[in-house]
Amino acid sequence: MLTLLLILLPIAAGVLTLLSGERLAKQVALVSGLAVLGVAVATWLQFDPAAGTQFSFKYAWLASGGISFAAGIDGISLVLVLLTTFLTPLIILSAFNHDYRKPASFYSLILFMEAALIGVFTATDAFLFYLFFEAALIPVYFLAAIWGGENRLKVTFKFFIYTIFGSLLMLVGLVYLYYQTPGTHTSEITAFYQLQLPQQTQGFIFWAFFIAFAIKMPLFPFHTWQPDTYTESPTPATMLLSGIMLKMGVYGLIRFLLPIVPGGMEIWGTMAMVLSVIGIIYGSIIAIQQSDMKRLIAYSSFAHVGLMAAGVFSYSINGLQGALIQMLAHGINVIGLFFIIDIIYARTKTRYLDQLGGITQSTPHLSVYFMILLLGSVALPLTNGFVGEFLLLSSVFQYDGWLGAIAGLTIILGSVYMLRLFQKSMFGPRSKWVEGFQDLTMSERAVLLPLVIMVFWIGIYPNTFLKLTEPAVSQLLQMVNN
Amino acid sequence: MYPIILLSVLGVVTLFLGFSKSKNILLPAVLFFLVLAIASNFVEWNKGPLLYFYDMLRVDNLTLAFNGIVLLSAFMIVAISGGFQDNPDSEPAEYYGLMLFSLVGALMMIGFEHMIMLFIGVEILSVAMYILTGSNKRNLRSNEAALKYFLMGAFATGFMLFGMTLIYGATGSFKLSHIHGFASNIQAGTQPFLMYAGLLLLLIGMLFKVSAAPFHFWTPDVYEGAPTIFTTFMSTIVKTAGFAALFRLLNTSFSEIYGFWWIIIAVIAVLTLLVGNIGATSQNSFKRMLAYSGISHAGYMLIALTALTKPSQSAIVFYSLAYSLSTICAFGVLILVSKEKTFEGQPNERYEAFNGLAKQNPVLAFVLAVSMLSLAGIPLTAGFWGKFFIFTSAAERGIIWITVIAVLMSAVGIYYYFRVIISSYLKEGDLIKIRVAPFYQVILLLATFLTILFGLAPGVFEGLI
Numbered sequence: 001m002l003t004l005l006l007i008l009l010p011i012a013a014g015v016l017t018l019l020s021g022e023r024l025a026k027q028v029a030l031v032s033g034l035a036v037l038g039v040a041v042a043t044w045l046q047f048d049p050a051a052g053t054q055f056s057f058k059y060a061w062l063a064s065g066g067i068s069f070a071a072g073i074d075g076i077s078l079v080l081v082l083l084t085t086f087l088t089p090l091i092i093l094s095a096f097n098h099d100y101r102k103p104a105s106f107y108s109l110i111l112f113m114e115a116a117l118i119g120v121f122t123a124t125d126a127f128l129f130y131l132f133f134e135a136a137l138i139p140v141y142f143l144a145a146i147w148g149g150e151n152r153l154k155v156t157f158k159f160f161i162y163t164i165f166g167s168l169l170m171l172v173g174l175v176y177l178y179y180q181t182p183g184t185h186t187s188e189i190t191a192f193y194q195l196q197l198p199q200q201t202q203g204f205i206f207w208a209f210f211i212a213f214a215i216k217m218p219l220f221p222f223h224t225w226q227p228d229t230y231t232e233s234p235t236p237a238t239m240l241l242s243g244i245m246l247k248m249g250v251y252g253l254i255r256f257l258l259p260i261v262p263g264g265m266e267i268w269g270t271m272a273m274v275l276s277v278i279g280i281i282y283g284s285i286i287a288i289q290q291s292d293m294k295r296l297i298a299y300s301s302f303a304h305v306g307l308m309a310a311g312v313f314s315y316s317i318n319g320l321q322g323a324l325i326q327m328l329a330h331g332i333n334v335i336g337l338f339f340i341i342d343i344i345y346a347r348t349k350t351r352y353l354d355q356l357g358g359i360t361q362s363t364p365h366l367s368v369y370f371m372i373l374l375l376g377s378v379a380l381p382l383t384n385g386f387v388g389e390f391l392l393l394s395s396v397f398q399y400d401g402w403l404g405a406i407a408g409l410t411i412i413l414g415s416v417y418m419l420r421l422f423q424k425s426m427f428g429p430r431s432k433w434v435e436g437f438q439d440l441t442m443s444e445r446a447v448l449l450p451l452v453i454m455v456f457w458i459g460i461y462p463n464t465f466l467k468l469t470e471p472a473v474s475q476l477l478q479m480v481n482n
Numbered sequence: 483m484y485p486i487i488l489l490s491v492l493g494v495v496t497l498f499l500g501f502s503k504s505k506n507i508l509l510p511a512v513l514f515f516l517v518l519a520i521a522s523n524f525v526e527w528n529k530g531p532l533l534y535f536y537d538m539l540r541v542d543n544l545t546l547a548f549n550g551i552v553l554l555s556a557f558m559i560v561a562i563s564g565g566f567q568d569n570p571d572s573e574p575a576e577y578y579g580l581m582l583f584s585l586v587g588a589l590m591m592i593g594f595e596h597m598i599m600l601f602i603g604v605e606i607l608s609v610a611m612y613i614l615t616g617s618n619k620r621n622l623r624s625n626e627a628a629l630k631y632f633l634m635g636a637f638a639t640g641f642m643l644f645g646m647t648l649i650y651g652a653t654g655s656f657k658l659s660h661i662h663g664f665a666s667n668i669q670a671g672t673q674p675f676l677m678y679a680g681l682l683l684l685l686i687g688m689l690f691k692v693s694a695a696p697f698h699f700w701t702p703d704v705y706e707g708a709p710t711i712f713t714t715f716m717s718t719i720v721k722t723a724g725f726a727a728l729f730r731l732l733n734t735s736f737s738e739i740y741g742f743w744w745i746i747i748a749v750i751a752v753l754t755l756l757v758g759n760i761g762a763t764s765q766n767s768f769k770r771m772l773a774y775s776g777i778s779h780a781g782y783m784l785i786a787l788t789a790l791t792k793p794s795q796s797a798i799v800f801y802s803l804a805y806s807l808s809t810i811c812a813f814g815v816l817i818l819v820s821k822e823k824t825f826e827g828q829p830n831e832r833y834e835a836f837n838g839l840a841k842q843n844p845v846l847a848f849v850l851a852v853s854m855l856s857l858a859g860i861p862l863t864a865g866f867w868g869k870f871f872i873f874t875s876a877a878e879r880g881i882i883w884i885t886v887i888a889v890l891m892s893a894v895g896i897y898y899y900f901r902v903i904i905s906s907y908l909k910e911g912d913l914i915k916i917r918v919a920p921f922y923q924v925i926l927l928l929a930t931f932l933t934i935l936f937g938l939a940p941g942v943f944e945g946l947i
Contacts, residue, residue, distance in 0.1 A: 061941060064941075065941075134861045138860070142907075145908055146908060161900075165893040179874070
């Protein structure tokens with residue numbers, strides 16, 4: 001029942017926000033975001049890592065077709081649900097800085113998005129998963145297309161068609177798998193796990209899924225929609241895209257690609273791994289060149305997700321656990337960084353590094369928060385990025401020494417572009433753009449403080465979350481290896 | 483069978499109602515007639531299969547379901563026609579009479595068991611449509627469209643009749659069950675070429691009616707030239723009836739020689755999808771785009787015919803319903819919007835006409851958006867499940883490649899359907915208000931509601947047919 005509540009509550013909250021009128025919308029959205037977080041935490045407290053999928057429910061949808069409205073939560077789902085519900089109120093709060101037109105629609109779209117994301121992470125029926133996977137696209141498309149920058153229509157249109165194309169391929173894969181299930185057919189994911197498909201077929205299904213998820217993440221060479229969309233979208237939409245929606249792709253890899261087509265992994269896994277590693281290096285090198293701060297973070301996000309995918313494709317316990325913990329860490333860091341850039345942009349009206357400089361002189365708080373999130377992102381020990389990156393790199397290294405060595409460059413390249421970002425914007429002579437720069441307000445601190453606490457929590461005691469996912473991950477791997 | 487008799491009689495009554503002094507009685511009367519027809523249609527529900535008129539007409543639940551879709555669409559179209567009161571040149575009684583007659587033709591096509599019945603049905607439907615296409619007498623485009631439609635349609639009917647003759651020559655019967663008996667008893671080594679040739683010619687005639695490529699060339703011009711209300715009629719009712727007839731023909735008579743015709747239909751389906759979707763991307767006129775989109779939807783339905791598995795039947799029924807509802811909404815909004823705005827002296831049917839619609843009338847913008855989402859096959863609309871059932875029917879037969887092409891083409895489809903949504907929600911337009919009559923709005927909202935309802939609960943009709 002808790003799962004159903006988690007999906008329905010944000011939808012109800014979204015409708016309520018829409019009805020509450022333009023003036024109250026903000027507050028209603030924030031309170032309901034926190035309420036959803038409360039439900040998620042309650043779920044966490046009752047959760048038993050060893051017990052597999054819990055809090056399940058199942059209603060027949062197309063009874064004769066074996067398609068049902070079914071969802072449940074296991075360790076992997078729980079971590080991502082926690083991430084979603086933790087970040088959504090912060091994203092809502094971070095938008096308080098701006099006076100977005102039509103706030104009721106704006107905040108309700110964020111809440112609808114949350115519902116769709118939770119649906120994706122908890123669905124145990126493949127078609128329900130597909131449905132939420134598509135549904136998540138609509139609110140974020142409108143967020144970006146209505147409240148975005150100048151080029152928004154063109155850019156978001158490309159994004160929309162690109163991603164929907166990918167998911168349609170996945171639909172073909174799902175329909176095919178559905179018809180392979182014995183008896184009267186069912187679309188439960190666990191039934192798909194039991195299928196024994198011929199190797200060659202698995203190769204095709206592999207591509208159907210891989211392209212869908214690779215576009216969503218995005219992986220090289222399916223990333224061309226990403227930097228433009230991240231840059232043109234309003235910051236809350238960028239946060240949703242990079243902080244949470246990107247994880248749908250990685251989650252899809254773990255939930256569908258690995259366990260359903262292990263044979264396809266054997267044929268094409270190396271290629272996918274190489275593409276991921278290319279993405280890591282390619283994204284990092286481009287990030288070093290960027291002058292627009294939002295674009296820089298967009299490319300860094302592209303590089304990071306490449307590493308997560310590489311970890312998944314190594315199909316080892318370290319790789320999967322690393323990917324999961326890195327999803328948490330990346331979500332937290334990237335949202336913090338986008339928010340700080342948004343703060344700087346709101347005060348100086350520029351995002352370009354060569355126009356900024358010397359912000360530290362008047363802003364001790366901002367500088368500290370910025371630095372901590374940035375260090376989390378470059379994976380300094382005792383911050384959240386370190387745990388994930390360490391596990392991921394060790395898994396890639398075990399998969400192949402050379403690939404591991406190349407992927408390891410990400411640590412060096414990552415510190416280059418991140419420190420360059422900090423140095424150019426915060427240090428140096430004070431530029432004319434940053435005259436009269438105010439330090440953080442209370443509401444801004446209210447967003448950044450929880451993020452920073454999480455940076456240290458995951459960095460110092462990652463076991464809180466690793467323990468949650470471990471049984472689910474090892475069960476998954478056992479199934480794949482059989 | 484009852485709706486056929488009822489509508490024939492009531493069509494004549496409608497013509498006589500035109501003599502009445504009071505102009506306001508006509509529209510409610512026709513709507514009432516259609517309600518009667520719908521009610522009488524379902525009297526025979528679950529009683530079938532029944533055969534009437536010396537085994538020339540078949541009534542079973544499939545027939546009744548298609549009848550229901552056709553009659554419901556007709557009801558909605560008549561309701562939004564609003565009595566043709568804004569056009570002083572119009573002859574409402576004759577238009578309604580012809581619409582009711584053409585419905586009789588459609589119902590005969592759906593329920594035929596004897597090929598002569600199919601021929602008569604096609605002719606009744608088509609002749610009425612030729613006239614209605616040209617009903618805007620003073621408009622050059624309308625006249626051109628009618629002439630084009632008539633010439634090409636007459637040719638197609640000729641092919642069809644020739645095909646029937648050949649099949650009769652080969653099998654000795656017009657009855658579907660006899661032809662089926664003949665086709666399932668072909669001796670090894672003998673090839674009834676006459677029957678194959680006849681089937682091909684018959685298919686050409688039918689595929690022309692449902693505007694499948696390469697027999698689609700009339701579609702964009704005729705759809706664009708005809709008055710929009712009759713374009714709606716053509717694109718929903720003619721198409722549904724055409725597919726019902728094709729399905730019955732292939733499923734009852736020729737299922738035993740599936741190996742002969744499936745690849746032909748498959749190639750035509752792919753060609754139709756390519757022509758429809760790629761053609762639609764380059765249009766500036768919304769109405770013309772809908773014509774191409776109509777072609778592309780014919781392509782999707784042909785996939786279900788190609789597969790001809792058990793799910794195909796319900797897939798075609800569901801798809802026709804979803805497609806009809808959304809198409810009526812789309813044309814319904816177009817009628818209102820193009821009336822308010824002009825372009826070079828003509829009603830503006832271009833994409834730009836929809837700029838700022840969300841501000842000018844939020845209800846219409848919503849109706850239009852849902853219908854576009856449904857036509858594009860986005861989840862939680864009826865259109866998604868329509869496509870889904872079609873894809874599953876092809877997957878059951880094991881024809882995956884055709885599904886892959888169809889999926890790629892639906893990605894293309896999103897491009898042109900979303901252009902309208904972007905225009906109405908994200909672009910600025912003139913600051914005018916678009917007025918809608920309350921009844922008109924109720925019909926559009928009903929269609930939108932059904933689209934969403936079938937999107938949320940596609941199993942409503944499960945097990946009925």
